[in-house]
Amino acid sequence: MTSPDGWVPPGAYTGSSIRNLQKVTWDSARAQILSSVTASFAGVGAIGSNLNSATKLALNAATDAQSGAARAQASAVAVQKTTTENAASLEGLVATQIGQATGGTAFSDAFNRSQLGPDYTTFKTGPVTDLRLIDGQVQLDRPGDRTTGDVVALSRTVTGTDDQRVSVVVGRIQDHHSAAARIIVRSATDLSSFVYAHVYRDSVHLGWGTRSGSTTVYNFWKSGDTAVGTGDTVTVEAVGRTYSVLVNGVLVTAYTDEDTAVPPTSPIGANNRSFGLGCQYYWTGSLGYFSFAINALVAADLSSPPIVGTGWSLCRLNPEAVAQPEGVARVADGTFDNLGPARNVALLSVGRGEVQIEKTGWYAITTAFALSSSTTGACVGLWTAPALGGTWSLSRVGASTADNERSYSVGSSFTVFLQQGSVVAPGYRLSDDNGFVGAATNGTATNGTTSYFDGALLSY
Secondary structure, three states, rough: OOOOOOOOOOOOOOHHHHHHHHHHHHHHHHHHHHHHHHHHHHHHHHHHHHHHHHHHHHHHHHHHHHHHHHHHHHHHHHHHHHHHHHHHHHHHHHHHHHHHHHHOOOEOOOOOOOOOOEEEEEEEOOOOOOOEEEEEEEEEEOOOOOOOEEEEEEEEEEOOOOOOOEEEEEEOOOOOOOEEEHHHHHHOOOOOEEEEEEEEOOOOEEEEEEEEEHHHHHEEEEEEEOOOOOOEEEEEEOOOOOEEEEEEEEEEEEEEOOOOOOOOOOOOOOOOOOOEEEEEEEEEOOEEEEEOOOEEEEEOOOOOOOOOOEEEEEEEEOOOEEEEEEEEOOOOOOOOOOOEEEEEEEEEEEEOOEEEEOOEEEEEEEEEEEEEEEEOOOEEEEEOOOOOOOEEEEEEEOOOOOOOEEEEEEEEEEEEEEEEOOOOEEEEOOOOOOOOOOOOOOOOOOOOOOOEEEEEEEEO
């Protein structure tokens, strides 16, 4: 370095001093450069770490979003299921209350099983698939439908009067407003004549229909605009010749089928008291659409029938004997020849006394047989089957007649719990061949003894 006065000491920039200065300068520069480079790589590492962290956060967020969406979808499905089930339960309670008030039919089916079952008769129009129960809801099977068509299912239960109230609870909204679900009222058991409500996503239509061969025809009367969605209850009330459609209790449209209307009007009477539901597949030519599924079907009488309650009465009036072979068996066909009062049951065979139960509950059942010849050790039996076409079993056996005293009659009473759809029939045990008669003709028989099979529901 120079001094302030410009004088330079001898040897200041000679020898090793200059070399040492260069070394110090390079070492310093190298350290600074390496420090910068190292810091740069350290920054890159930090950036990489930050990028990895950000990526992980993004992936975690995406995973959470996906999980949340799945949970939301599951929640939506759960809410939808709860909504429809609650609506079905409430509508069933309404039907029960109406039935109790009128003494008439109170029918409710929430479809909590795997198949529609033998309690319904189905009618198909067009090359469409069968009705299926999926997650407790009725709908057309989706694979296999080829063009526009529908399937109607009529309950084997009928109302006791012409005035009906029939409701469906809307299930899954599947595709498009062009496909209609059906509510069927005042139908003949073969669907040859009926009144319908077609339910779309944005409207309901009233009309009358007929069926001939394999084709069902729907004839329009009147419509009303309304939004219909999952969990809604759509009701058709038929009183006199007036038909009303309500959605969640609010009147949407109504029509009076006057006697002067353009024929043919829909007939009313004892032969037109069936009811049911239907689903449609609609083909546009390029796309296919399905009507909504149905979560429940409910029906009730709106007026009191001439015969109230639930039960049946069968007897034999003919004094001629019907042969009954020795052993334990159900009665022979033709044993009964007269049907007395019967309500809210299905008589499958009057001759054999086969009765199908339509209301679950406790039943009091009484059976008696007048015999064509005296016997000992005879008794009455009650046979049951779980459903139409099911296996019969002997479920109750009455007291036997005395072994040391011959008798011309035998009888017994039972109290049994019977499920909807089950079938009951009378039976016997005989120690030898015999016959059951109507009005007893043998002088030793008790006056008025006859063969009969009566039952009555004890509980709702």
